[in-house]
Amino acid sequence: MSILIKSATIIAPGNNSLHQKKRDILIQRGQIEKIASTIAPKGSEKIIERTNLHASIGWFDGGVAFGEPGFEERETIANGLDVAAKSGFTDVVLNANTNPTPDTSSDIVFLKDRARGKLTDLHPMGNLTLGGNGKGLAELYDMHNAGAVAFYDHKKSLSDANLLKIALLYAQNFNGLVCSFPQDASIAAYGNVHEGAVSTRLGLKGIPALAEELQLARDLFLLEYTGGKLHIPTISSARSVKLIAEAKKKGLDVTCSVAIHNLFFTDEELETFDTNFKTLPPLREKKDSQALIKGLKNGTIDYVTSDHTPIDIEEKRVEFDNANYGTIGLESTFGGLNSLVGTDMAVELLTKGRERFHISAPDLKEGVPANLTLFDPDETFVFSNGHIGSTSKNSIFLNRKIKGRVFGSIKNGKIELN
Known part of the structure:
Protein backbone atom coordinates (compact mmCIF):
# COMPACT_ATOMS: atom_id res chain seq x y z
CA MET A 1 0.00 0.00 0.00
CA SER A 2 1.18 3.51 -0.86
CA ILE A 3 0.14 6.34 1.46
CA LEU A 4 0.74 10.03 0.86
CA ILE A 5 0.25 12.34 3.85
CA LYS A 6 -0.23 15.91 2.64
CA SER A 7 0.78 19.08 4.46
CA ALA A 8 1.29 17.63 7.94
CA THR A 9 2.91 19.78 10.59
CA ILE A 10 5.50 17.52 12.16
CA ILE A 11 5.85 17.50 15.94
CA ALA A 12 9.30 16.14 16.74
CA PRO A 13 10.78 17.90 19.79
CA GLY A 14 14.55 17.64 19.59
CA ASN A 15 14.63 17.33 15.80
CA ASN A 16 15.21 20.90 14.62
CA SER A 17 15.16 19.96 10.95
CA LEU A 18 11.55 18.71 11.15
CA HIS A 19 9.94 20.10 14.29
CA GLN A 20 7.02 22.41 13.49
CA LYS A 21 7.75 22.10 9.76
CA LYS A 22 4.93 21.37 7.30
CA ARG A 23 5.82 18.37 5.15
CA ASP A 24 4.40 15.73 2.82
CA ILE A 25 5.25 12.14 3.79
CA LEU A 26 5.25 9.29 1.28
CA ILE A 27 4.97 5.75 2.64
CA GLN A 28 5.64 2.75 0.39
CA ARG A 29 5.28 -0.86 1.54
CA GLY A 30 5.24 0.20 5.17
CA GLN A 31 8.38 2.37 4.98
CA ILE A 32 8.83 6.13 4.87
CA GLU A 33 10.19 6.65 1.37
CA LYS A 34 10.25 10.43 1.21
CA ILE A 35 9.69 13.50 3.38
CA ALA A 36 9.55 16.79 1.48
CA SER A 37 7.83 20.16 1.29
CA THR A 38 5.75 18.90 -1.62
CA ILE A 39 5.36 15.42 -3.09
CA ALA A 40 3.24 15.07 -6.23
CA PRO A 41 0.83 12.12 -6.15
CA LYS A 42 1.17 9.54 -8.91
CA GLY A 43 -2.43 8.40 -8.70
CA SER A 44 -2.07 5.08 -6.89
CA GLU A 45 -1.54 6.40 -3.35
CA LYS A 46 -4.08 6.65 -0.57
CA ILE A 47 -3.98 10.38 0.12
CA ILE A 48 -4.50 11.65 3.66
CA GLU A 49 -5.51 15.28 3.93
CA ARG A 50 -7.09 16.77 7.05
CA THR A 51 -7.63 20.27 8.35
CA ASN A 52 -4.78 21.24 10.69
CA LEU A 53 -3.13 17.85 10.22
CA HIS A 54 -0.18 17.14 12.51
CA ALA A 55 2.07 14.07 12.68
CA SER A 56 4.52 12.59 15.17
CA ILE A 57 6.12 9.25 15.79
CA GLY A 58 3.62 6.72 17.15
CA TRP A 59 2.56 7.05 20.76
CA HIS A 358 13.04 -2.83 26.00
CA ILE A 359 10.73 -1.82 23.15
CA SER A 360 12.41 -0.25 20.12
CA ALA A 361 11.62 3.44 19.74
CA PRO A 362 10.45 4.57 16.29
CA ASP A 363 12.02 7.32 14.22
CA LEU A 364 10.67 9.81 11.72
CA LYS A 365 13.01 9.89 8.76
CA GLU A 366 13.36 8.43 5.31
CA GLY A 367 14.16 4.72 5.02
CA VAL A 368 12.62 3.54 8.30
CA PRO A 369 9.33 1.72 8.98
CA ALA A 370 6.40 4.12 9.21
CA ASN A 371 5.22 4.40 12.80
CA LEU A 372 3.14 7.57 12.95
CA THR A 373 0.29 9.23 14.82
CA LEU A 374 -1.94 11.78 13.06
CA PHE A 375 -3.85 14.43 15.00
CA ASP A 376 -5.21 17.96 15.30
CA PRO A 377 -3.90 19.57 18.51
CA ASP A 378 -6.18 22.61 18.38
CA GLU A 379 -9.75 21.30 18.10
CA THR A 380 -11.68 21.73 21.33
CA PHE A 381 -14.75 19.55 21.90
CA VAL A 382 -16.86 17.94 24.60
CA PHE A 383 -15.97 14.27 24.98
CA SER A 384 -19.09 12.11 24.64
CA ASN A 385 -20.21 8.52 24.17
CA GLY A 386 -19.88 9.00 20.43
CA HIS A 387 -16.12 9.35 20.83
CA ILE A 388 -15.80 5.99 22.61
CA GLY A 389 -14.76 2.93 20.63
CA SER A 390 -14.22 0.69 23.65
CA THR A 391 -16.78 -1.97 24.45
CA SER A 392 -17.13 -0.59 27.99
CA LYS A 393 -18.18 3.04 28.33
CA ASN A 394 -16.88 3.88 31.82
CA SER A 395 -15.03 7.06 30.88
CA ILE A 396 -14.05 9.61 33.50
CA PHE A 397 -13.84 12.23 30.71
CA LEU A 398 -17.49 11.99 29.64
CA ASN A 399 -19.04 15.44 29.14
CA ARG A 400 -15.67 17.10 29.76
CA LYS A 401 -14.21 19.67 27.37
CA ILE A 402 -10.79 18.65 26.06
CA LYS A 403 -8.45 19.99 23.41
CA GLY A 404 -6.95 17.83 20.68
CA ARG A 405 -8.48 15.24 18.35
CA VAL A 406 -6.67 12.14 17.10
CA PHE A 407 -7.16 11.15 13.47
CA GLY A 408 -5.48 7.75 13.73
CA SER A 409 -2.15 6.02 13.22
CA ILE A 410 0.04 4.13 10.76
CA LYS A 411 2.25 1.12 11.52
CA ASN A 412 3.04 -2.40 10.34
CA GLY A 413 1.93 -1.49 6.82
CA LYS A 414 -1.56 -0.71 8.14
CA ILE A 415 -3.57 2.45 8.67
CA GLU A 416 -6.42 3.10 11.11
CA LEU A 417 -8.32 6.37 10.82
CA ASN A 418 -11.32 7.83 12.61
Missing part, protein backbone atom coordinates in the same frame (compact mmCIF):
# COMPACT_ATOMS: atom_id res chain seq x y z
CA PHE A 60 3.17 4.60 23.59
CA ASP A 61 0.99 3.56 26.53
CA GLY A 62 2.77 1.68 29.30
CA GLY A 63 -0.29 0.36 31.11
CA VAL A 64 -3.60 -0.73 29.58
CA ALA A 65 -6.11 -3.42 30.49
CA PHE A 66 -8.49 -5.10 28.05
CA GLY A 67 -10.15 -8.15 29.59
CA GLU A 68 -9.43 -11.14 27.39
CA PRO A 69 -9.20 -13.87 28.55
CA GLY A 70 -11.95 -14.09 31.13
CA PHE A 71 -13.56 -10.66 30.84
CA GLU A 72 -14.25 -10.43 27.12
CA GLU A 73 -17.50 -8.57 27.83
CA ARG A 74 -15.34 -5.65 29.00
CA GLU A 75 -12.97 -5.60 26.03
CA THR A 76 -11.37 -8.11 23.69
CA ILE A 77 -7.74 -7.81 22.70
CA ALA A 78 -8.73 -7.25 19.06
CA ASN A 79 -11.13 -4.39 19.80
CA GLY A 80 -8.82 -2.90 22.40
CA LEU A 81 -5.95 -2.73 19.90
CA ASP A 82 -8.22 -1.18 17.27
CA VAL A 83 -9.23 1.49 19.78
CA ALA A 84 -5.58 2.07 20.67
CA ALA A 85 -4.65 2.52 17.00
CA LYS A 86 -7.45 5.02 16.39
CA SER A 87 -6.40 6.82 19.58
CA GLY A 88 -2.85 7.24 18.29
CA PHE A 89 -1.10 4.50 20.28
CA THR A 90 1.08 2.20 18.19
CA ASP A 91 2.56 0.27 21.15
CA VAL A 92 0.78 -0.68 24.37
CA VAL A 93 1.88 -2.65 27.42
CA LEU A 94 -0.87 -4.98 28.64
CA ASN A 95 -1.50 -5.28 32.36
CA ALA A 96 -1.86 -8.71 33.93
CA ASN A 97 -5.46 -8.47 35.14
CA THR A 98 -7.21 -11.15 33.13
CA ASN A 99 -8.83 -14.39 34.31
CA PRO A 100 -6.74 -16.45 34.52
CA THR A 101 -3.87 -14.06 34.96
CA PRO A 102 -0.68 -14.71 32.93
CA ASP A 103 1.66 -16.77 35.10
CA THR A 104 3.44 -18.91 32.53
CA SER A 105 5.18 -18.66 29.17
CA SER A 106 2.17 -20.23 27.42
CA ASP A 107 -0.05 -17.46 28.80
CA ILE A 108 2.26 -14.83 27.30
CA VAL A 109 2.31 -16.66 23.96
CA PHE A 110 -1.50 -16.73 23.97
CA LEU A 111 -1.74 -12.97 24.50
CA LYS A 112 0.77 -12.23 21.75
CA ASP A 113 -1.00 -14.60 19.36
CA ARG A 114 -4.33 -12.85 19.95
CA ALA A 115 -2.70 -9.56 18.97
CA ARG A 116 -1.08 -10.85 15.79
CA GLY A 117 -1.78 -8.90 12.62
CA LYS A 118 -2.89 -5.70 14.33
CA LEU A 119 -1.56 -2.21 13.68
CA THR A 120 -0.81 -1.61 17.34
CA ASP A 121 1.76 -3.93 18.87
CA LEU A 122 0.85 -5.49 22.20
CA HIS A 123 3.57 -6.09 24.81
CA PRO A 124 2.24 -8.21 27.67
CA MET A 125 3.30 -8.10 31.30
CA GLY A 126 3.27 -11.26 33.36
CA ASN A 127 2.28 -11.66 36.96
CA LEU A 128 5.01 -11.08 39.52
CA THR A 129 3.53 -13.72 41.82
CA LEU A 130 1.48 -16.84 41.12
CA GLY A 131 -2.11 -15.83 40.51
CA GLY A 132 -1.26 -12.37 41.77
CA ASN A 133 -1.72 -13.69 45.30
CA GLY A 134 1.55 -12.29 46.63
CA LYS A 135 2.77 -15.63 47.99
CA GLY A 136 5.24 -17.06 45.49
CA LEU A 137 7.06 -15.87 42.40
CA ALA A 138 5.56 -16.70 39.03
CA GLU A 139 7.67 -18.15 36.19
CA LEU A 140 9.50 -14.88 35.53
CA TYR A 141 12.34 -16.17 33.40
CA ASP A 142 10.15 -18.38 31.21
CA MET A 143 7.69 -15.53 30.68
CA HIS A 144 10.56 -13.19 29.84
CA ASN A 145 11.76 -15.61 27.17
CA ALA A 146 8.22 -15.79 25.78
CA GLY A 147 8.02 -12.01 25.42
CA ALA A 148 6.85 -10.58 28.75
CA VAL A 149 8.24 -7.06 29.09
CA ALA A 150 7.77 -6.72 32.87
CA PHE A 151 6.25 -8.39 35.91
CA TYR A 152 3.39 -6.86 37.87
CA ASP A 153 0.50 -7.96 40.07
CA HIS A 154 -1.88 -5.40 38.63
CA LYS A 155 -3.06 -2.89 41.29
CA LYS A 156 -2.26 -5.36 44.08
CA SER A 157 0.17 -4.36 46.78
CA LEU A 158 2.85 -6.85 47.75
CA SER A 159 2.85 -7.08 51.53
CA ASP A 160 5.75 -9.56 51.67
CA ALA A 161 8.86 -7.35 51.52
CA ASN A 162 11.16 -10.36 51.31
CA LEU A 163 9.36 -11.61 48.20
CA LEU A 164 9.93 -8.27 46.46
CA LYS A 165 13.57 -8.40 47.55
CA ILE A 166 13.95 -11.86 45.99
CA ALA A 167 12.19 -10.74 42.80
CA LEU A 168 14.52 -7.75 42.39
CA LEU A 169 17.56 -9.97 42.92
CA TYR A 170 16.35 -12.77 40.65
CA ALA A 171 15.27 -10.52 37.77
CA GLN A 172 18.78 -9.08 37.51
CA ASN A 173 19.89 -12.38 35.96
CA PHE A 174 18.02 -11.51 32.76
CA ASN A 175 17.69 -7.70 33.09
CA GLY A 176 14.02 -8.05 33.98
CA LEU A 177 11.79 -5.19 35.10
CA VAL A 178 9.87 -5.59 38.37
CA CYS A 179 6.79 -3.45 39.01
CA SER A 180 5.25 -2.78 42.41
CA PHE A 181 1.90 -1.11 43.02
CA PRO A 182 2.41 1.61 45.65
CA GLN A 183 -0.29 0.96 48.22
CA ASP A 184 -0.02 -0.48 51.69
CA ALA A 185 -3.15 -2.60 51.93
CA SER A 186 -3.27 -2.43 55.73
CA ILE A 187 -3.39 1.38 55.62
CA ALA A 188 -5.78 1.56 52.65
CA ALA A 189 -8.02 -1.07 54.29
CA TYR A 190 -11.59 -0.69 52.97
CA GLY A 191 -11.17 2.81 51.59
CA ASN A 192 -12.70 3.87 48.28
CA VAL A 193 -11.46 7.43 47.70
CA HIS A 194 -8.76 9.81 48.86
CA GLU A 195 -8.90 10.43 52.59
CA GLY A 196 -9.43 14.15 53.14
CA ALA A 197 -12.02 16.87 53.54
CA VAL A 198 -14.12 15.64 50.60
CA SER A 199 -14.32 12.02 51.78
CA THR A 200 -15.21 13.20 55.27
CA ARG A 201 -17.94 15.50 53.97
CA LEU A 202 -19.41 12.80 51.70
CA GLY A 203 -19.14 9.99 54.24
CA LEU A 204 -16.96 7.83 51.99
CA LYS A 205 -14.21 5.61 53.37
CA GLY A 206 -10.79 7.10 52.65
CA ILE A 207 -7.44 5.85 51.36
CA PRO A 208 -4.81 8.22 52.78
CA ALA A 209 -1.85 9.29 50.66
CA LEU A 210 0.19 7.69 53.44
CA ALA A 211 -0.82 4.27 52.12
CA GLU A 212 0.96 5.04 48.85
CA GLU A 213 3.94 6.80 50.34
CA LEU A 214 4.66 4.18 52.99
CA GLN A 215 4.69 1.35 50.45
CA LEU A 216 6.76 3.40 48.01
CA ALA A 217 9.36 4.26 50.65
CA ARG A 218 9.66 0.58 51.56
CA ASP A 219 10.07 -0.46 47.93
CA LEU A 220 12.75 2.15 47.34
CA PHE A 221 14.67 0.98 50.41
CA LEU A 222 14.52 -2.57 49.04
CA LEU A 223 15.75 -1.41 45.64
CA GLU A 224 18.66 0.41 47.27
CA TYR A 225 19.56 -2.82 49.08
CA THR A 226 19.21 -5.23 46.16
CA GLY A 227 19.92 -3.25 43.02
CA GLY A 228 17.95 -4.20 39.94
CA LYS A 229 15.23 -2.38 38.03
CA LEU A 230 11.99 -1.19 39.61
CA HIS A 231 9.00 0.52 38.04
CA ILE A 232 6.28 2.17 40.12
CA PRO A 233 3.01 2.37 38.16
CA THR A 234 0.60 5.28 38.62
CA ILE A 235 1.78 7.36 41.53
CA SER A 236 -0.75 9.92 42.76
CA SER A 237 0.59 12.08 45.62
CA ALA A 238 2.93 15.04 45.96
CA ARG A 239 5.04 13.20 48.53
CA SER A 240 5.47 10.27 46.11
CA VAL A 241 6.95 12.62 43.52
CA LYS A 242 9.46 13.79 46.11
CA LEU A 243 10.37 10.23 47.11
CA ILE A 244 10.99 9.24 43.48
CA ALA A 245 13.11 12.35 42.90
CA GLU A 246 15.25 11.55 45.94
CA ALA A 247 15.71 7.94 44.80
CA LYS A 248 16.82 9.04 41.33
CA LYS A 249 19.33 11.45 42.85
CA LYS A 250 20.82 8.47 44.68
CA GLY A 251 21.28 6.73 41.35
CA LEU A 252 18.65 4.03 41.89
CA ASP A 253 17.28 2.42 38.73
CA VAL A 254 13.65 3.41 39.31
CA THR A 255 11.00 4.81 37.01
CA CYS A 256 7.37 5.72 37.55
CA SER A 257 4.24 6.67 35.64
CA VAL A 258 1.12 8.70 36.30
CA ALA A 259 -2.42 8.17 35.02
CA ILE A 260 -3.91 10.97 32.95
CA HIS A 261 -6.96 11.23 35.24
CA ASN A 262 -4.79 11.87 38.31
CA LEU A 263 -3.39 14.89 36.46
CA PHE A 264 -6.69 16.22 35.15
CA PHE A 265 -9.13 15.61 38.01
CA THR A 266 -9.22 15.96 41.79
CA ASP A 267 -11.36 14.44 44.51
CA GLU A 268 -13.71 17.43 44.25
CA GLU A 269 -15.33 15.53 41.36
CA LEU A 270 -16.70 12.99 43.84
CA GLU A 271 -19.51 15.35 44.87
CA THR A 272 -21.71 13.74 42.19
CA PHE A 273 -21.03 10.17 43.39
CA ASP A 274 -20.36 9.24 39.75
CA THR A 275 -18.65 5.85 39.91
CA ASN A 276 -16.55 6.64 36.81
CA PHE A 277 -14.51 8.78 39.22
CA LYS A 278 -13.74 5.74 41.38
CA THR A 279 -10.16 4.93 40.39
CA LEU A 280 -7.17 3.24 41.95
CA PRO A 281 -5.08 5.04 43.02
CA PRO A 282 -7.84 7.49 43.94
CA LEU A 283 -8.17 11.06 42.71
CA ARG A 284 -6.40 13.24 45.24
CA GLU A 285 -6.22 16.95 46.04
CA LYS A 286 -5.28 19.90 43.86
CA LYS A 287 -1.82 20.16 45.43
CA ASP A 288 -1.19 16.55 44.41
CA SER A 289 -2.21 16.99 40.77
CA GLN A 290 -0.10 20.16 40.59
CA ALA A 291 2.92 18.30 42.00
CA LEU A 292 2.38 15.48 39.50
CA ILE A 293 2.34 17.90 36.57
CA LYS A 294 5.49 19.56 37.90
CA GLY A 295 7.10 16.12 38.25
CA LEU A 296 6.32 15.40 34.60
CA LYS A 297 7.81 18.67 33.45
CA ASN A 298 11.07 18.22 35.38
CA GLY A 299 11.48 14.55 34.43
CA THR A 300 10.86 12.96 37.84
CA ILE A 301 7.83 11.14 36.43
CA ASP A 302 8.85 9.20 33.35
CA TYR A 303 5.67 8.95 31.31
CA VAL A 304 1.89 9.27 31.26
CA THR A 305 -0.45 6.32 30.88
CA SER A 306 -4.14 6.17 30.04
CA ASP A 307 -4.51 3.47 32.71
CA HIS A 308 -7.26 2.22 30.38
CA THR A 309 -9.44 -0.11 32.46
CA PRO A 310 -12.73 -1.22 30.89
CA ILE A 311 -15.39 -2.16 33.45
CA ASP A 312 -18.80 -3.43 32.40
CA ILE A 313 -21.93 -1.51 33.30
CA GLU A 314 -23.09 -3.98 35.98
CA GLU A 315 -20.01 -3.15 38.05
CA LYS A 316 -20.37 0.61 37.70
CA ARG A 317 -24.11 1.24 38.06
CA VAL A 318 -24.17 0.29 41.72
CA GLU A 319 -23.65 2.08 45.03
CA PHE A 320 -20.31 3.89 45.11
CA ASP A 321 -18.89 1.61 47.82
CA ASN A 322 -19.67 -1.47 45.73
CA ALA A 323 -18.51 -0.17 42.34
CA ASN A 324 -15.37 -1.53 40.72
CA TYR A 325 -12.35 0.71 40.25
CA GLY A 326 -11.32 1.97 36.85
CA THR A 327 -11.93 4.20 33.86
CA ILE A 328 -11.24 3.79 30.16
CA GLY A 329 -8.79 6.33 28.81
CA LEU A 330 -7.26 5.53 25.43
CA GLU A 331 -9.66 7.73 23.47
CA SER A 332 -9.28 10.78 25.74
CA THR A 333 -5.65 10.71 26.90
CA PHE A 334 -4.25 13.02 24.24
CA GLY A 335 -7.04 15.56 24.59
CA GLY A 336 -6.67 15.63 28.36
CA LEU A 337 -2.89 15.85 28.37
CA ASN A 338 -2.75 18.38 25.54
CA SER A 339 -5.19 20.57 27.49
CA LEU A 340 -2.85 20.55 30.49
CA VAL A 341 0.69 20.84 29.12
CA GLY A 342 0.45 21.87 25.46
CA THR A 343 1.15 19.97 22.27
CA ASP A 344 4.93 19.70 22.26
CA MET A 345 5.12 18.35 25.79
CA ALA A 346 2.07 16.11 25.33
CA VAL A 347 3.66 14.44 22.31
CA GLU A 348 7.01 14.18 24.05
CA LEU A 349 5.39 12.46 27.04
CA LEU A 350 3.28 10.14 24.91
CA THR A 351 6.34 8.96 22.98
CA LYS A 352 8.42 8.25 26.10
CA GLY A 353 8.68 4.99 28.05
CA ARG A 354 9.35 2.33 25.44
CA GLU A 355 13.00 1.98 26.41
CA ARG A 356 12.06 1.01 29.97
CA PHE A 357 10.32 -2.08 28.59
